[in-house]
Amino acid sequence: MKSVLFLSGKGGTGKTSLAGAFAALSENKVLADCDVDAANLHLLLDPTMEEKGDFQGSSEAVKDEAKCINCGECRRVCRFHAIDEQFNIDPYLCEGCGACVYVCPTDAITLSPRISGQWYTASTRHGPLASAELYPGEETSGKLVTLVKQKAHTLAKEVNAERLIIDGSPGIGCPVIASATGASAVILVTEPSLSGLHDLERILGVVTHFRIPAYLVVNKFDLNEEMTAQIEVFAKERELQMIGRIPYDPSVPKRMIEGKSAVEDTQSPAGAAMREIYARFEKEIQ
Amino acid sequence: MRITIASGKGGTGKTTVATNLAIAVSDKFSVQFLDCDVEEPNAHIFLKPQIEHTRSVEKLLPEVDEELCTRCGECAKACEFNAIAIIGKKILVYNDLCHGCGLCKMVCPTGAISEHPHELGVIETGTAHGFLFSRGLLNVGEAMSTPIIHEMKEMIAPKHLTIIDAPPGTGCPTIAAIKDADVAILVTEPTPFGLHDLQAAVGVARSVEVPVFVVINRDGIGDDHVERYCEQEKIPVAMKIPFAREIAKLYSQGTSLVDALPEWKERFEALYRYVASSPARQGEADSDVAGERHTQGTTLRDTKGGAK
Numbered sequence: 001m002k003s004v005l006f007l008s009g010k011g012g013t014g015k016t017s018l019a020g021a022f023a024a025l026s027e028n029k030v031l032a033d034c035d036v037d038a039a040n041l042h043l044l045l046d047p048t049m050e051e052k053g054d055f056q057g058s059s060e061a062v063k064d065e066a067k068c069i070n071c072g073e074c075r076r077v078c079r080f081h082a083i084d085e086q087f088n089i090d091p092y093l094c095e096g097c098g099a100c101v102y103v104c105p106t107d108a109i110t111l112s113p114r115i116s117g118q119w120y121t122a123s124t125r126h127g128p129l130a131s132a133e134l135y136p137g138e139e140t141s142g143k144l145v146t147l148v149k150q151k152a153h154t155l156a157k158e159v160n161a162e163r164l165i166i167d168g169s170p171g172i173g174c175p176v177i178a179s180a181t182g183a184s185a186v187i188l189v190t191e192p193s194l195s196g197l198h199d200l201e202r203i204l205g206v207v208t209h210f211r212i213p214a215y216l217v218v219n220k221f222d223l224n225e226e227m228t229a230q231i232e233v234f235a236k237e238r239e240l241q242m243i244g245r246i247p248y249d250p251s252v253p254k255r256m257i258e259g260k261s262a263v264e265d266t267q268s269p270a271g272a273a274m275r276e277i278y279a280r281f282e283k284e285i286q
Numbered sequence: 287m288r289i290t291i292a293s294g295k296g297g298t299g300k301t302t303v304a305t306n307l308a309i310a311v312s313d314k315f316s317v318q319f320l321d322c323d324v325e326e327p328n329a330h331i332f333l334k335p336q337i338e339h340t341r342s343v344e345k346l347l348p349e350v351d352e353e354l355c356t357r358c359g360e361c362a363k364a365c366e367f368n369a370i371a372i373i374g375k376k377i378l379v380y381n382d383l384c385h386g387c388g389l390c391k392m393v394c395p396t397g398a399i400s401e402h403p404h405e406l407g408v409i410e411t412g413t414a415h416g417f418l419f420s421r422g423l424l425n426v427g428e429a430m431s432t433p434i435i436h437e438m439k440e441m442i443a444p445k446h447l448t449i450i451d452a453p454p455g456t457g458c459p460t461i462a463a464i465k466d467a468d469v470a471i472l473v474t475e476p477t478p479f480g481l482h483d484l485q486a487a488v489g490v491a492r493s494v495e496v497p498v499f500v501v502i503n504r505d506g507i508g509d510d511h512v513e514r515y516c517e518q519e520k521i522p523v524a525m526k527i528p529f530a531r532e533i534a535k536l537y538s539q540g541t542s543l544v545d546a547l548p549e550w551k552e553r554f555e556a557l558y559r560y561v562a563s564s565p566a567r568q569g570e571a572d573s574d575v576a577g578e579r580h581t582q583g584t585t586l587r588d589t590k591g592g593a594k
Contacts, residue, residue: 009326011296011454016479037455038294038483059366079346079387081436092461092494097387098366111366136490139458142429170296170454171325174429177382193538195301195328202326205426223531224538253477253508 001156002285003164005034005183007207009199011170013191014219017252019167020044020261021274023126029163031124032152033131034145034179036117041167044261047122047129055132055147057116057140059096061089067108074100074109092137116140119147121155128155141169142178149179172206180206185285186214187243192227197234204238214240215284217277221245243284244277246270288448289561290467292491294483296454298473299503299527302537303557304451305332307471309415309544310554311447317417318446322463323453324407324422324434331540335414335421343422343434344403345386350377354398361390361399382429407434409441418443435462456486465494469561471524473501476508481515488519499561504529522564525557 004022006015019041023031033041061074061082068087075083078100082093089100089109101109116138122129130151132144149166156164166183169175180186186207190196200216207214216235221228228245235242249270252262262271263278291304301323308319321329348361348370355377362370369383370390381404391399407424420441422434431453439462442448452463464470470491474484484500491498500516505526516523527533536546543550 008296010328011326012298012475037457037460038296038486040295040479040482043478043482077388077392080385092458092465095385095387096366097385097389098364099387099389099392102364102389102392134457136456136486136493137458137461139432141455141457171431172426173325173424173431173459175457176325177427177429191297191538194331194540195326195537198328198331199326202426209427220534223534227538250507256478257509259478 001162001164002184003166003182004281005166005168005179005186006189007168007176007180007186007203008170008189009172009203010190010196013189013196014246015189016040016044016167017256017262018187018189018217018219018274018277019165021263021271022165022278024261024263025275025278026163026165028159028161029127029165030152030156030159030161031127031129032148032164032166033129034148034166034175035169036132036134036141036144036148036175037169039131039133042122042124042129042131044256044259045124045126045129046259047124050121050123052118052120054115055117055119055144056113057138057143058114059098059111060091060094060114061096061098061100061109062112063087063089064108067106069106071105073103073105077103095139117144119144119151121151128159130155142174145175145178172202176203176206180210180212183212186212187217187281188214188240189217189219190231191220192218192224192231194227197227197231200231201234204240215243215281216240217244217246218242219246220248222247243280244273246273246277287562288442288450288467290450290452290464290470290496291473292452292460292464292470292487293454293473294456294487295474295479298475298480299501300454300473301328301332301451302503302527302543303471303473303501304449305329306542306544306550306554307558308333308417308449309542310551311558312415312417315447316445318443318448319414319417319419319451320438320441320448321421321451322435322438323451324424324431324459325453327421327423329451330421332542333414333419335412335419337410337412340408340410342405343407343409343437344405345384345430345433346388346401347381347384347386347404348379348390348399349402350379351398351400352377354396356396358395360393360395364389364393406430409434409438418446431459432462435459439466456490461490461494464491464496467496469499470496471499471501471561473503474512475504476502476510476512478511480508481512484512485515488521497564499524499564501525501527501557503527524560525553
């Protein structure tokens with residue numbers, strides 16, 4: 001089985017729209033939405049929930065006021081500024097490292113497991129999906145991404161899938177790195193703007209760092225064709241292979257409102273471009 | 287006053303709103319701009335700052351002295367992040383997993399562990415359009431962006447109108463950027479993806495009790511579900527930016543709307559007045575409208591739907 005991961009650096013460039021197109025076109029596949037902060041792929045798939053569970057990402061320090069003698073040792077060792085002058089623990093700042101637990105002379109602090117989100121699997125009109133939802137402000141998105149990938153791999157074994165289609169998150173940090181490990185290929189989706197190019201350069205750095213073969217798609221290329229040309233020059237210099245351009249097409253959000261991918265609309269110019277990209281990519285990774 | 291511009295979904299126009307707002311009000315207020323989208327910061331493209339200094343943001347990584355280490359395994363047992371493992375005689379430290387908490391050093395009975403700074407990224411500081419500008423930049427290949435955002439928040443200047451460009455999402459980097467703000471402006475687009483992620487972003491802002499306003503960008507491309515949601519949740523829609531090829535083109539070239547199209551200066555000033563004077567913020571001291579360069583003749587009251 002080969003896995004293809006959609007990344008972009010910059011958000012909102014069309015990762016999920018293209019991943020949704022691949023989901024519709026690909027046969028014998030499993031889908032994973034690893035954008036656990038803002039998972040959207042299911043909105044194109046009409047999912048039916050199969051299984052779900054709590055995700056215990058990390059722990060947090062909890063203090064027993066009755067035992068606390070206000071000695072301040074915990075505050076002294078905490079490197080995350082999570083303990084204030086009155087020795088209250090801020091759950092948003094606490095990283096659950098346990099240093100305070102170790103130094104507390106009266107055993108007033110314990111680490112308690114924290115439910116940071118939920119994972120789920122679903123059957124959809126385009127195949128099985130593994131996805132998740134991270135609760136607001138939680139920090140263990142990398143671990144949840146890894147869990148979603150594990151669930152997807154289990155689903156893939158059950159159906160003997162040949163493709164795993166993974167929708168990634170924006171940025172270059174923790175969840176992106178977690179989604180990139182083990183991917184067979186990455187499709188980078190960018191847009192013709194200075195921001196798009198700037199962010200592409202940084203995400204390409206990450207992908208190169210992990211030595212994953214990468215391909216480039218410029219979405220909404222006709223909104224600024226000079227920038228598109230500039231991006232293509234950049235891609236050439238960096239030996240990043242272009243596998244397609246998608247035109248700006250108002251029918252993309254219209255189909256999204258219907259819960260569909262643009263490739264399910266035979267009239268859509270963007271849908272036609274996505275079909276070409278899919279065909280080219282399939283040839284590439286054979 | 288502190289205004290954070292955030293969104294659940296990426297690419298909805300956070301940076302557009304943050305940079306235009308900063309430029310539009312910078313003749314009336316002492317503005318400080320913090321680009322906290324440290325994974326992919328873009329505000330500099332529009333603000334074109336002069337960077338005056340750069341400093342490093344580090345975390346401390348453990349280093350084990352193989353001679354002093356007895357392979358007792360206490361460090362590996364204590365580490366909550368599985369960042370240290372002992373396999374046979376080998377000691378492995380996984381830099382990406384390490385949070386730099388220092389617990390391994392504390393528990394080591396033979397003093398075999400020392401700590402050394404490791405750079406996560408940098409913070410660049412300078413000026414743009416006559417106001418203070420800083421941006422965080424996570425090094426490529428590093429996973430942890432939150433410590434950079436925390437350090438940037440330490441730089442918040444008193445008596446300034448601080449505008450924070452937040453990272454997308456709902457996780458800890460985003461909450462670090464939203465927490466302690468007086469107001470969060472959530473930028474979204476009128477599509478199912480935009481709505482879904484807006485709901486998550488509202489959850490984030492509410493979890494840290496920050497009043498929220500919504501800006502709908504690319505208005506006209508989708509449907510009215512975002513507005514209906516805002517109405518239901520009593521969240522004021524403070525501004526709508528239409529989808530127009532002209533606007534998209536300006537954005538793509540790194541030109542701010544306020545600089546290119548004068549009418550947008552007024553609209554972003556109105557956006558500021560609207561969020562600064564909103565009932566959601568009533569009860570807070572008026573002097574909190576910090577950083578005013580001169581006493582204004584008019585009070586900052588909401589002129590209904592001011593910015594629309």
